[in-house]
Amino acid sequence: xxxxxxxxxxxxxxxxxxxxxxxxxxxxxxxxxxxxxxxxxxxxxxxxxxxxxxxxxxxxxxxxxxxxxxxxxxxxxxxxxxxxxxxxxxxxxxxxxxxxxxxxxxxxxxxxxxxxxxxxxxxxxxxxxxxxxxxxxxxxxxxxxxxxxxxxxxxxxxxxxxxxxxxxxxxxxxxxxxxxxxxxxxxxxxxxxxxxxxxxxxxxxxxxxxxxxxxxxxxxxxxxxxxxxxxxxxxxxxxxxxxxxxxxxxxxxxxxxxxxxxxxxxxxxxxxxxxxxxxxxxxxxxxxxxxxxxxxxxxxxxxxxxxxxxxxxxxxxxxxxxxxxxxxxxxxxxxxxxxxxxxx
Numbered sequence: 001x002x003x004x005x006x007x008x009x010x011x012x013x014x015x016x017x018x019x020x021x022x023x024x025x026x027x028x029x030x031x032x033x034x035x036x037x038x039x040x041x042x043x044x045x046x047x048x049x050x051x052x053x054x055x056x057x058x059x060x061x062x063x064x065x066x067x068x069x070x071x072x073x074x075x076x077x078x079x080x081x082x083x084x085x086x087x088x089x090x091x092x093x094x095x096x097x098x099x100x101x102x103x104x105x106x107x108x109x110x111x112x113x114x115x116x117x118x119x120x121x122x123x124x125x126x127x128x129x130x131x132x133x134x135x136x137x138x139x140x141x142x143x144x145x146x147x148x149x150x151x152x153x154x155x156x157x158x159x160x161x162x163x164x165x166x167x168x169x170x171x172x173x174x175x176x177x178x179x180x181x182x183x184x185x186x187x188x189x190x191x192x193x194x195x196x197x198x199x200x201x202x203x204x205x206x207x208x209x210x211x212x213x214x215x216x217x218x219x220x221x222x223x224x225x226x227x228x229x230x231x232x233x234x235x236x237x238x239x240x241x242x243x244x245x246x247x248x249x250x251x252x253x254x255x256x257x258x259x260x261x262x263x264x265x266x267x268x269x270x271x272x273x274x275x276x277x278x279x280x281x282x283x284x285x286x287x288x289x290x291x292x293x294x295x296x297x298x299x300x301x302x303x304x305x306x307x308x309x310x311x312x313x314x315x316x317x318x319x320x321x322x323x324x325x326x327x328x329x330x331x332x333x334x335x336x337x338x339x340x341x342x343x344x
Contacts, residue, residue, distance in 0.1 A: 014057030022051035041090060041116045048086035055079045070313035077306035084302060088295035090115040093174075095290050099129040100185045100201040101283040109290070118292070125171045127151035129286055130160075132182065134245040136237050140208060145178045147286055174292045181287030182245070183207040183214075184230055186253050190220055192275035202228050203285045207245075208237050220257075222274060227256040230282070231263075245284075253279050 012018065029043035059075055095112030099105055107123035114120070128150045135143040145164040151171065152158055161169055168175040185201040202218045215229035232248035253264045255277065262270040264279040 010057045011061050012057075013053055014059075014061040015054075018050065018054045018057075022047055022054055025050060044086060044089055048082055051082050052079060055082065068313065070309045070316065074306050074309035074313060077302050077309060080302040081299065081306065084295045084299050088293045088299070090117040091119075091292075091294065093118050093120075093290065093292040096179065096287060097290070098181070098203055098285050098287050100187075100203070100285050101129055101131050103201070104128050105288075121172060122174065122290070125174060127169060127171065127176070131284060132178070132245070132286055134182070136243045136245070138240055138242065140237065140239050142180065145182075147178045149176075173294050174290055177289045177291075179287040179289050180209075181206045183210075183285055184247065185283045185285040186228055186230060187280040187283055188218060188226075188228075189278040189280055190275055191278065192221070199280070201283065201285065204228075204230055206287070211237075220272075220277075224257060224272075226277070229254040247282055247284065251282065253282075255279075 025043065026047035029047045032043050055075060055078060059072070064071065093112060093114045095109040095114075097105070097109045104126050105128075107120075107125065109122070130148040130150055132145055132147040134145050137143065147163050148160065149163055149169055150158065150160045151169075163169045163176065163178060165178050165180070168177050170176075183206045184204045186204070187199065187201050189197055189199040191197045198221055200218065202216050204214045204216050207214065214231075215227065218226045218228055220226060230248070230251060231254055232251040234248060236246060236248055237243045250265075255262045255264060255270060257270075257272055257277075260270070260272070264270065266279060266281040269276050269278040
């Protein structure tokens with residue numbers, strides 16, 4: 001068997017079969033990335049590497065790519081897209097968290113999907129949830145979320161903004177969006193007979209999606225569980241009218257600790273073994289989505305460049321191609337420009 005020449009090796013990697021193999025491996029990498037425990041990141045790197053090698057080899061093997069500048073630019077832009085997609089997935093972050101009104105974000109997420117090369121810088125970012133407004137049309141059709149947030153710039157300048165489901169707060173490349181999840185958050189303080197007081201918020205199920213299930217559990221520092229239920233008589237969001245999200249007033253908080261049951265108004269307290277539990281009042285909580293992918297603007301630029309280059313290529317091919325002229329019977333057609341040059 002004759003040894004393969006370098007050109008033959010390049011032709012093999014630049015072939016359509018290699019392209020199909022790379023696409024199949026890419027599909028497997030995407031599927032593996034959805035299943036926890038499978039090496040989706042490794043497969044993604046291999047797939048993108050194979051596709052990049054395939055495209056580079058095709059540029060070297062096929063002279064037409066090098067002779068036609070628009071086609072060359074289009075394929076280089078496609079190569080950039082492939083590399084950027086790989087880097088984006090390896091360094092990206094998608095997660096979610098919840099914030100009580102008046103509380104700063106501390107970088108902790110309820111769940112997250114991060115690429116293996118993602119450097120977690122969330123801990124040094126901070127913003128405060130200052131409340132939100134949401135309007136509802138009849139039928140509980142939710143309008144846009146208007147969430148007020150505040151933060152401090154790196155130079156110490158206080159900033160504020162209104163964000164929503166499609167209007168993000170951008171901090172150091174991280175994009176924070178609101179989500180449809182939001183609700184009520186009773187604020188409780190445990191004052192032990194000895195030691196420091198501890199204050200925490202109980203995020204009740206999302207409202208109005210779970211309007212009939214406004215209860216949850218909270219744990220005291222000593223491990224005892226506290227069952228909490230918010231009760232109110234008014235209809236906050238009437239499904240037959242235009243309405244807005246608001247806190248119930250008046251309302252009461254039902255607590256159960258073991259065999260003890262108590263109903264508390266804001267500011268009231270109940271004596272328990274070892275200390276006092278105080279109901280400070282009711283606030284709102286908002287669910288957020290956070291994402292990070294620094295490649296997005298570069299992906300857009302590469303995609304636009306590829307589209308423009310292809311448009312340039314096909315414009316030249318179909319609108320500015322030299323017309324073919326038959327010089328004599330039985331001869332091959334030649335471009336008119338070439339015939340004119342020969343006559344000269």
